[in-house]
Amino acid sequence: xxxxxxxxxxxxxALPAASFIILLAAIFYVQPRAMSYxxxxxxxxxxVPIALATIAQMFIITVNDLDLSIGAFVGLTACIGATLLAxxxxxxxxxxxxxxxxxxxxxxxxxxxxxxxIVVTLGMSFVWLGIAVLILPTPGGTAPGWVKAIMSxxxxxxxxxxxxxxxxxxxxxxxxxTSSYGAVLRGAxxxxxxxxxxxxxxxxxxxxxFGAAGFFGVLSGLSLIGLTSAADAHIAxxxxxxxxxxxxLGGGEFVGGRVSPIGAVIGALTLALTGSxxxxxxxxxxxxxxxxxxxxxxxxxxxxxxxxxxx
Amino acid sequence: MNTSERNIVTLENVExxxxxxxxxxxxxxxxxxxxxxxxxxxxxxxxxxxxxxLAGTLDADRGVLRIHGENxxxxxxxxxxxxxxxxxVFQELSLCPNLTVAENAxxxxxxxxxxxxxxxxxxxxRDKLDEIFPGHGISADDVVGDLSIGKRQMVExxxxxxxxxxxxxxxxxxxxxxxxxxxxxxxxxxxxxxxxGKGLSCILISHVLGEVLEYADQIVVMKxxxxxxxxxxAEFDRNSLVAAMGNVVEMDEIxxxxxxxxxxxxxxxxxxxxxxxxxxxxxxxxxxxxxxGLAGLASHGQTDMxxxxxxAAMRGxxxxxxxxxxxxxxxxxxxxxxxxxxxxxxxxxxxxxPGMVKRGLIDPLAEAAMGAEWQSRIKIKTPDMNDNILxxxxxxxxxxxxxxxxxxxxxxxxxxxxxxxxxxxTKLEVYDLIRDEAEKGRTFLWYTTEMDELNNxxxxxxxxxxxxxxxxxxxxxxxxxxxxxSFKESx
Numbered sequence: 001x002x003x004x005x006x007x008x009x010x011x012x013x014a015l016p017a018a019s020f021i022i023l024l025a026a027i028f029y030v031q032p033r034a035m036s037y038x039x040x041x042x043x044x045x046x047x048v049p050i051a052l053a054t055i056a057q058m059f060i061i062t063v064n065d066l067d068l069s070i071g072a073f074v075g076l077t078a079c080i081g082a083t084l085l086a087x088x089x090x091x092x093x094x095x096x097x098x099x100x101x102x103x104x105x106x107x108x109x110x111x112x113x114x115x116x117x118i119v120v121t122l123g124m125s126f127v128w129l130g131i132a133v134l135i136l137p138t139p140g141g142t143a144p145g146w147v148k149a150i151m152s153x154x155x156x157x158x159x160x161x162x163x164x165x166x167x168x169x170x171x172x173x174x175x176x177x178t179s180s181y182g183a184v185l186r187g188a189x190x191x192x193x194x195x196x197x198x199x200x201x202x203x204x205x206x207x208x209x210f211g212a213a214g215f216f217g218v219l220s221g222l223s224l225i226g227l228t229s230a231a232d233a234h235i236a237x238x239x240x241x242x243x244x245x246x247x248x249l250g251g252g253e254f255v256g257g258r259v260s261p262i263g264a265v266i267g268a269l270t271l272a273l274t275g276s277x278x279x280x281x282x283x284x285x286x287x288x289x290x291x292x293x294x295x296x297x298x299x300x301x302x303x304x305x306x307x308x309x310x311x
Numbered sequence: 312m313n314t315s316e317r318n319i320v321t322l323e324n325v326e327x328x329x330x331x332x333x334x335x336x337x338x339x340x341x342x343x344x345x346x347x348x349x350x351x352x353x354x355x356x357x358x359x360x361x362x363x364x365l366a367g368t369l370d371a372d373r374g375v376l377r378i379h380g381e382n383x384x385x386x387x388x389x390x391x392x393x394x395x396x397x398x399x400v401f402q403e404l405s406l407c408p409n410l411t412v413a414e415n416a417x418x419x420x421x422x423x424x425x426x427x428x429x430x431x432x433x434x435x436x437r438d439k440l441d442e443i444f445p446g447h448g449i450s451a452d453d454v455v456g457d458l459s460i461g462k463r464q465m466v467e468x469x470x471x472x473x474x475x476x477x478x479x480x481x482x483x484x485x486x487x488x489x490x491x492x493x494x495x496x497x498x499x500x501x502x503x504x505x506x507x508g509k510g511l512s513c514i515l516i517s518h519v520l521g522e523v524l525e526y527a528d529q530i531v532v533m534k535x536x537x538x539x540x541x542x543x544x545a546e547f548d549r550n551s552l553v554a555a556m557g558n559v560v561e562m563d564e565i566x567x568x569x570x571x572x573x574x575x576x577x578x579x580x581x582x583x584x585x586x587x588x589x590x591x592x593x594x595x596x597x598x599x600x601x602x603x604g605l606a607g608l609a610s611h612g613q614t615d616m617x618x619x620x621x622x623a624a625m626r627g628x629x630x631x632x633x634x635x636x637x638x639x640x641x642x643x644x645x646x647x648x649x650x651x652x653x654x655x656x657x658x659x660x661x662x663x664x665p666g667m668v669k670r671g672l673i674d675p676l677a678e679a680a681m682g683a684e685w686q687s688r689i690k691i692k693t694p695d696m697n698d699n700i701l702x703x704x705x706x707x708x709x710x711x712x713x714x715x716x717x718x719x720x721x722x723x724x725x726x727x728x729x730x731x732x733x734x735x736x737t738k739l740e741v742y743d744l745i746r747d748e749a750e751k752g753r754t755f756l757w758y759t760t761e762m763d764e765l766n767n768x769x770x771x772x773x774x775x776x777x778x779x780x781x782x783x784x785x786x787x788x789x790x791x792x793x794x795x796x797s798f799k800e801s802x
Binding site for chain 1: 366368388389390393399401405406407408409410414415417418419421423424425428429454456457
């Protein structure tokens with residue numbers, strides 16, 4: 001038992017949860033009043049869109065690619081949600097479906113022409129931003145009522161963001177980690193050649209993963225306007241790096257198909273909490289991003305230590 | 312049963328070319344039901360290419376492929392191979408390291424879906440592992456990346472023998488025992504013998520000749536992309552098999568223009584390195600002005616030896632002992648050799664930059680002069696040395712890499728099989744150059760997988776499993792001797 005608890009495999013899996021709990025404990029120590037239903041709700045409310053964007057990024061990282069456009073894409077879907085979807089729902093749904101299809105098409109293009117995903121998505125981020133600005137030149141719009149209703153759901157005892165995070169993590173875990181096609185999808189990140197040799201279509205795996213990323217990007221954008229009730233093209237620019245950091249914090253690796261959906265959600269929660277923690281410490285907002293980076297480096301250094309023990 | 316019913320696979324006149332390299336040059340092969348076919352040949356004889364064609368991962372350029380007597384050449388793919396019960400255990404492992412053993416089994420079987428697939432896949436692979444390798448100690452939930460290389464190979468082999476909906480007819484084992492210890496290797500081969508007795512067929516590719524001689528019903532010998540011998544296993548013995556694999560034509564020309572006689576030990580020792588294994592193993596010794604060949608099967612420690620020597624020279628270590636500056640000519644020029652974005656002249660000059668610095672900057676005139684000098688000396692075919700290096704043909708790129716090493720002040724040149732995929736004309740030019748430079752006092756350490764190149768060497772060390780197992784002066788060098796010492800004595 002002790003051997004299992006100190007094995008690198010267990011430590012690696014437990015690290016994201018442990019860093020989240022330590023951070024939460026530190027917050028409660030500094031600001032005991034946060035330890036309440038209302039406090040938790042306030043602190044964690046923005047984790048839902050971040051967690052969804054992180055899951056989107058995780059799908060891309062699973063197949064050894066990286067998406068530098070997810071922030072701009074979430075911004076675009078938020079703008080569509082606050083304008084088209086609110087005014088003419090059918091047109092809005094079609095536009096969002098087209099966004100997902102465009103993501104799947106990007107996956108196909110990256111596979112077919114063997115392009116570096118970083119370059120393609122970096123370019124696409126400006127395309128998404130441009131379309132978003134065309135749709136909504138100035139901040140504004142209104143979120144559809146049902147989106148707001150979902151996001152302001154009041155659940156007894158446990159704050160809604162925590163329930164939402166658990167649901168997101170568990171659903172994606174079931175689909176990606178336990179389904180039989182999920183094994184093929186992850187295998188396409190671990191050893192694409194072997195998957196191809198076993199007769200699977202690598203084009204299809206790429207398209208499925210990019211399509212899934214697009215779908216979660218849409219969900220992220222909608223949940224974001226459910227909280228803010230208005231949109232702006234630049235509303236989610238920071239999400240690109242949050243999402244990458246969340247996946248890595250959650251135990252994922254850039255190559256090799258090693259990812260963890262539950263870890264990624266916890267990673268997103270941890271990132272969101274560091275913001276609150278630094279505010280409670282009265283650190284000026286100018287220093288917050290740097291301090292977040294510091295925490296990230298700390299956690300990754302711990303993981304590197306665990307991995308070294310394993311080697 | 313008549314012959315067409317008993318037949319599983321027939322290849323007729325199959326050819327496969329990679330650029331100018333003829334990997335398969337009209338191969339004929341036939342596998343029947345309940346037969347274990349042994350396939351042997353030197354590195355680069357075309358065995359692995361042939362297996363890839365059979366497994367459907369490579370398309371043949373020409374020829375006919377029949378499965379159960381049916382001509383499937385046009386629509387043959389991995390999927391058709393699977394449908395017809397043909398499986399392949401590839402030499403470089405094809406498991407996904409991030410997945411568990413059970414999940415890797417599932418990758419192979421598209422029909423394993425639905426509720427409880429993980430349990431079913433796990434039971435299937437565990438049963439097969441128990442059957443082939445009793446006492447294997449692998450759990451179906453283990454992540455493959457955490458397993459040792461030997462256990463991974465066991466999983467891969469067991470997976471090839473699992474069946475779901477399609478029946479299994481032929482399993483191709485490409486070097487299956489290379490990462491297994493003696494006990495598990497024997498377990499595998501006994502298992503293969505047993506299933507062959509039940510009507511399955513098996514192709515066994517191995518460098519351990521004892522295995523092939525003991526277990527194969529039929530032995531096929533390949534050389535230079537051709538089948539050169541195919542006889543029942545009982546008609547071969549170790550010597551006749553080695554003879555069949557070897558070069559029958561004597562290399563008269565190369566021997567003829569080799570007039571230089573050297574007395575070993577007349578010059579100083581410049582490199583002395585222990586080879587792997589115990590401390591009593593033969594050390595590698597190079598005297599000044601010698602051309603030393605490193606032979607043996609691919610990746611048996613030759614490259615490691617070169618890199619150790621290079622490391623020692625660069626970091627000033629005591630062991631291995633190296634006297635003099637060294638330069639390395641990389642074998643894989645695309646990944647380790649050329650700077651893709653630079654011009655030819657820049658690629659040649661990069662090893663000699665310290666000598667071309669003027670007021671803290673690289674002197675472009677000196678760089679161009681060096682480029683021009685070597686263009687004429689080594690005959691690089693290009694209109695302009697300022698063109699991008701990738702504008703050259705493969706052989707000329709390799710020449711540029713030689714020029715990089717020879718233009719430098721290095722006294723010792725390490726060569727990591729640099730002639731792979733280079734045309735004959737270029738090779739002969741470079742051989743001449745190497746001999747000239749050796750006469751001027753440079754020392755060459757030359758790892759090569761090509762027999763003919765060893766005839767240029769004054770002294771040849773044969774590697775096996777990281778250790779030097781034979782030490783041959785030029786007058787004792789024969790292909791047979793090298794093959795004999797390259798292969799393990801016992802299976």
